[in-house]
Ligand SMILES: [Zn+2]
């Protein structure tokens with residue numbers, strides 16, 4: 108069973124924050140309706156290292172347009188982001204804006220009797236915006252978010268944040284055999300100084 112046909116079996120909840128009612132929109136092609144909404148972020152909206160905290164406000168600016176086959180939804184979503192810098196693992200906080208456009212076809216509109224695989228449908232008079240928002244956000248988020256473009260990350264030897272440790276931070280001796288030799292040299296130097 109495909110994802111789409113499984114979803115069609117669950118009736119959409121008209122009170123769900125990301126479900127839009129299209130009844131106020133005239134079905135004549137060219138009719139348009141604009142609306143703004145603030146909705147709580149659904150769970151798991153994000154990628155591994157950065158995402159939208161569940162329940163925080165997502166601001167939506169939406170334009171619903173009647174077209175021949177259905178309703179074209181164009182929107183902007185603004186949301187807070189939290190995550191971790193992929194290099195230094197510092198916490199990140201940011202805001203994020205995503206734009207999307209999606210055609211929802213009328214249930215009685217079938218091109219040649221076959222619904223396309225990835226076609227989104229108006230169910231009853233309702234539009235489910237959540238999968239659209241999810242796809243948009245997940246595709247747009249960086250897989251390796253950075254606290255700043257030139258974040259130097261962590262020292263591969265000791266794990267210290269290189270931004271704190273400074274440009275001179277380095278380890279001359281990584282190999283334990285050299286470390287032993289180095290110890291001898293240090294002792295000799297100390298004797299000479301003393
Ligand atoms: Zn960083």
Ligand SMILES: [Zn+2]
Nearest residue numbers: 262264265266
């Ligand atoms: Zn180090």
